[in-house]
Amino acid sequence: DIQMTQSPSTLSASVGDRVTITCRASQSISSWLAWYQQKPGKAPKLLIYKASSLEGGVPSRFSGSGSETEFTLTISSLQPDDFATYYCQQYNSFWTFGQGTKVEIK
Amino acid sequence: EVQLVESGGGLVQPGGSLRLSCAASGFRFSSYEMNWVRQAPGKGLEWVSDISSSDSSIYYVDSVKGRFTISRDNAKNSLYLQMNSLRADDTAVYYCARGSGRTPRGDFDYWGQGTLVTVSS
Numbered sequence: 001d002i003q004m005t006q007s008p009s010t011l012s013a014s015v016g017d018r019v020t021i022t023c024r025a026s027q028s029i030s031s032w033l034a035w036y037q038q039k040p041g042k043a044p045k046l047l048i049y050k051a052s053s054l055e056g057g058v059p060s061r062f063s064g065s066g067s068e069t070e071f072t073l074t075i076s077s078l079q080p081d082d083f084a085t086y087y088c089q090q091y092n093s094f095w096t097f098g099q100g101t102k103v104e105i106k
Numbered sequence: 107e108v109q110l111v112e113s114g115g116g117l118v119q120p121g122g123s124l125r126l127s128c129a130a131s132g133f134r135f136s137s138y139e140m141n142w143v144r145q146a147p148g149k150g151l152e153w154v155s156d157i158s159s160s161d162s163s164i165y166y167v168d169s170v171k172g173r174f175t176i177s178r179d180n181a182k183n184s185l186y187l188q189m190n191s192l193r194a195d196d197t198a199v200y201y202c203a204r205g206s207g208r209t210p211r212g213d214f215d216y217w218g219q220g221t222l223v224t225v226s227s
Contacts, residue, residue: 034213036151043201043217044143044151049208055215087151091212094165095141095153 002026002090006098012106019075021101023088028068032092035064035073038100039084047086048073078103108132108216110202115221122192122225128185128202128218136160136180139205141214142187144198144223154200155187156211165211170196192225199223 003026013019023033031051036044046055048064051071061076075082083105088098114126128140142154155176156165164176175188185202199222203214 032209032212036214038151043219044203044214045217046206046213046215049206049213049215089151089153089213091209094167094211095156097151097153100150 002029002093002096004088004090004096004098006086006088006101008101009099010102010104012104013078014106015078015080017078017106019078019082019103021073021086021088021103023066023071023073023098025069025071025090025092029090029092031067032090033064033066033071034089034091035062036087036089037082037084038087044087075103108204110204110216110218112200112202112218112221115200115223117224117226118192119227120193120225123188123190124192124223126187126189126200126202126221126223130183130185130202130204133204135178135183138207139211140178140185141203141205142176142185143201143203143214143217144196145201145220146195146198149198152198156205157185158210189223192223194225197223197225 033051035048038044052064085102109131111129141156157176173191177186199220201220202218204216206215
């Protein structure tokens with residue numbers, strides 16, 4: 001089974017900050033990685049697919065990069081609506097999510 | 107507008123059964139792979155099961171194999187999850203999620219609002 005490890009688990013940041021979240025796979029997953037945003041009590045929302053492709057309607061301040069085993073999600077300028085929990089997901093072999101990164105207000 | 111609406115959750119005793127449903131609208135349901143994903147209270151996301159558009163391929167996470175059965179009725183635009191021999195660690199919000207179709211067994215582009223399953227005596 002492919003394990004996904006996100007870091008950090010919690011991130012404190014201010015509006016306007018550049019934020020980077022890392023996701024590491026236990027084995028190569030090529031570019032088969034997605035990023036989701038989840039707010040309390042709500043369903044996850046797809047942000048990025050295939051490591052770096054922006055889902056339609058998602059603000060361009062979100063970007064993804066990486067391949068094989070190391071990936072990053074970057075928010076170029078954190079907005080009030082971005083405080084949420086972010087999950088990576090591999091879909092190279094079935095599906096596995098990272099444990100999540102909570103972005104909270106500093 | 108794509109909509110996925112889950113139902114069927116509730117309180118069930120350990121060892122009991124429950125059937126979840128997901129009603130789909132706003133897209134050609136029969137053309138899309140569908141999934142169930144769960145989230146235990148205060149925890150992360152866990153993929154549970156996947157079914158191909160024609161139900162020719164079905165997959166489960168190891169922890170539910172032999173206990174859960176995924177199915178779909180394309181004529182009714184509905185996805186189901188039959189859950190038997192429920193355990194306390196099955197307690198979670200269960201989401202149905204649509205495979206985007208960009209690749210087989212790919213990312214999930216639409217999610218329902220979830221239905222809570224609580225397994226407790």
